[in-house]
Amino acid sequence: MTTSPVIHWFRRDLRLHDNLALSAAGASGSPILPVFIFDPKMIESKRLGLPRLAFMLQALKSLDDTLRKKGSRLWMGYGDPRELLPKLVKASEARAVYYNRDYTPFAYMRDRALEDVLSVPTHAYDDALLLPPGSVLKKSGDPYTVFTPFKRVWLTLPISESIKMPVKDQFLSAGVIASYTVETRVKSKWPLPLERVPSFDDLGLPGTIEVPKASEREASKRLDRFLEKRVHRYTDGRNELAALSNDDTDIGSSFLSPYLRFGMLSPRQAYWGMQAAAKEAKKEKHRVSVETWLSELVWREFYMHILHHFPYVAKGSFRQQYDKLEWRYDAEDLSAWKEGMTGFPIIDAAMRHLKTMGWMPNRARMIVASFLTKDLLIDWREGERYFMDWLIDGDPAANNGGWQWSAGTGTDAQPYFRIFNPVSQGEKFDPQGAYVKRWLPELETVPTKYIHEPWRMPTPPKGYPAPIVERTLARERTLAAFKAVRKQAAS
DNA sequence: TGAAATGTTGGGGCG
C-alpha cells in the first residue's frame, strides 16, 4: 500500500533547492510527485521563442536527470494544465497540488481558474520574487510607479532566508510515476525529446545558435563565479561591451538573468550571496558595485509588480497618451534592424549577437532599443516581440518594462528627447571596436578610428550597408512626433 | 543608465 502523493507543479522554478512550494510539499510528509506541464499554447501564441524553448528544455532535462538519480523522475505533461492536472490528480490519487505563484497576467488568471477545476486543495507560494506584488505599496495603498521610491521602500523590508531541501529522497519512485498516464487531446507538431538535449534541428531553428548550459548546478556555479571574480567591478564592467567573450565566462554582466528567468537560481540565493559580497567588499568602489547589481534585482521585482498592477502595459503604453503616437510602420527598416544591417556597427553587432547567443548585455539592449524607437520611430512593441522571440531570459515583465523605458512611454521612462547616438555609445562602451569586430567580420580590417562610423572612410568596406537613416533628420522627426502627442494631451 | 545647441572663457595670432 502506497501513501497518496502531493503534486509539486514546476513552472518558473526549475530547481530543487530553496524552493518554497517544493519545500512545503515535502513538509506535508507525503511523497512528492514532480510535474511539469508544457502548454503548446506557449508556442502557438509566440510567448516562447525558440532559443528560450531550447534553453528551457535543457533545464527540464537536467531537472529530470537529477530526479532520476534520486530514483524518481519528472512527470511531463503536454497540453492545457486545466485539463491535465485534474486528470493527473485522479490517476495518482494526489491529495494536494503545490506550486509557486507566477504573477504575469496570463499565468495568474490561469492559476485562479485552476483552483475551480481541481477537486483537491492547491497551495500557492510567493517564491519567484523576494517581495511579491502587493507587499511594496505607498502609504495610500497604491503601487509605486517610479523606481527610486519603490527601491527605497523595498530596501527597508525584510527578505526571507534561503531554505533547505525538503526531505531527502521523498520523491515518488520513477516506476510509480511512469504508470501515471493521462489522455491528452492536444496534437502538436512539437515533440519533447526529453531523453536527450534537443538539437536546434528539432526545433527548426535557423542558423547556428549557442545556448548556454541550463541547470540548477550551472546557475549556482555562475553565481559563485560572479561573486568571486566579477561583481566587484560590476558598475563599470556591465557596460563594457568589448569584454564579452565567446563562452560568457568573463563578461561584465552577471549573466544570471536566464537562470532567474526559469528559477534555476533562487532569487534568495542571489540576494544573500550579494549581501555577503557587499559585507566582504574591501573598497568602497567594490561595495557600490555589489549594490548596483542588487539594484538590478530590484528592477526585476519592480517591473513584475508593474505588470501585475497595470496589466494593460502588456498591450499599450503605461502613459496612455503615447498610444496615440504615430509610429512609422516601415517593414524595410524594421527588417534591417532585426538582421543587423542598419549600417551602424554597434547596432548591427548587438543584433547579430542576439541572434547567435539568444542574449545581449543590458547596455546593448538600451542602445538598439533607442535606435528602433527613436531613430527609426518604429513602435516599441515590434522590438519587444522580437526580443521575446530570441532572448533566452525573455520575461514579459522585464522586457516590457525595458522597452517602455527606452521608448519613453513607460513608468520611470527616459525622457522622449533622450536619443542615444550609436557612434558615441560605441566609442564610449566599445572604444577598441572589439565587440563590433567580434560580431561583424566584414569590418575586421576597419581601423579603430572609423570602426563606429565606417561610412566616413575614404573607401568604405564592401559588403557592409551604408547607414539606413540620416540621424539629424531622424531626431527632428521623433521630437516632432512626441511633441505632437504631448500637445494633444495638454489641450 | 544623453546628446545637441548655445553660451562663456581664455590663449594666441595678428594688424
Next chain:
DNA sequence: ACGCCCCAACATTTC
C-alpha cells in the same frame, strides 16, 4: 601695447 578675431575647451540650456 592693445584690441580684435578665431576657436578650442569647458559650461549651461535645451530637447
